[in-house]
Amino acid sequence: MRFCLNIDHVATLRNARAEIQPDPVTAALIAEQAGIDGIVVHLREDRRHINERDVRLLRELITTKLDLEMAAKEEIIKIACDVQPELATIVPEKREELTTEGGISVIDNITLLKSTIKDLHKYNIEVSIFIEPEIEEINAAAEVGADYIEIHTGTFANAIIEAEQFDELEKIRIAAKLAKKLGLGVNAGHGLNYLNMKIFRELEDIDEVSIGHAVIARAVFVGLDRAVREMIELTR
Numbered sequence: 001m002r003f004c005l006n007i008d009h010v011a012t013l014r015n016a017r018a019e020i021q022p023d024p025v026t027a028a029l030i031a032e033q034a035g036i037d038g039i040v041v042h043l044r045e046d047r048r049h050i051n052e053r054d055v056r057l058l059r060e061l062i063t064t065k066l067d068l069e070m071a072a073k074e075e076i077i078k079i080a081c082d083v084q085p086e087l088a089t090i091v092p093e094k095r096e097e098l099t100t101e102g103g104i105s106v107i108d109n110i111t112l113l114k115s116t117i118k119d120l121h122k123y124n125i126e127v128s129i130f131i132e133p134e135i136e137e138i139n140a141a142a143e144v145g146a147d148y149i150e151i152h153t154g155t156f157a158n159a160i161i162e163a164e165q166f167d168e169l170e171k172i173r174i175a176a177k178l179a180k181k182l183g184l185g186v187n188a189g190h191g192l193n194y195l196n197m198k199i200f201r202e203l204e205d206i207d208e209v210s211i212g213h214a215v216i217a218r219a220v221f222v223g224l225d226r227a228v229r230e231m232i233e234l235t236r
């Protein structure tokens with residue numbers, strides 16, 4: 001399983017004081033030195049953490065790959081086409097949410113997603129759609145022309161009862177297998193951490209995980225290099 005680090009919360013800490021430190025771009029370079037497979041940032045419409053300067057500098061400086069999480073909104077699509085990340089991950093976005101709360105419904109947004117993907121493909125940007133592990137959603141993701149899906153793992157991560165966690169893992173396993181059959185790449189993310197990755201990594205059809213909060217939180221205590229290396233160890 002490849003592991004891409006989401007560095008949004010380095011920017012959250014920087015913005016808490018309107019300071020220049022800690023710089024998410026520096027964090028990306030340290031994570032690359034530690035062996036990460038790619039860097040993920042979510043350029044939100046309200047710019048609460050990552051800003052345009054971060055995205056453009058990351059584009060210039062990182063040597064792995066850039067995954068730009070984004071809403072399918074005109075302003076952000078324009079920036080994505082200009083910056084040309086290797087991957088754009090389409091997510092639903094609500095201003096009042098603390099973090100992305102779940103997958104986008106592809107079924108309810110067929111026209112919007114088709115045109116967004118067409119625009120991004122013109123600039124050779126591969127497109128992933130963040131969705132729930134539901135059969136109909138995966139079929140719809142293939143129909144609108146996505147290259148990847150990212151399976152929302154929040155329900156798995158938040159499950160308190162073991163049986164509930166197991167059920168959700170099964171759903172993800174079936175969803176990932178179907179996506180592979182349809183020719184889609186399979187990423188996964190949200191709420192993955194050092195404990196639940198021990199179970200999650202057993203899934204065969206997941207190409208890549210996108211993890212942020214758990215690693216940045218651990219980095220506060222042990223340093224980013226060690227926090228990243230420990231997660232890499234778990235994903236391999």
Ligand code: PXP
Pocket residue numbers: 006008042069089091099100130150188189190191192210211212213214
């Ligand atoms: N994938 C997507 C689409 C997300 O929105 C997020 C949160 O920004 C993540 C993965 C990473 O989630 P976490 O920070 O809980 O690891």
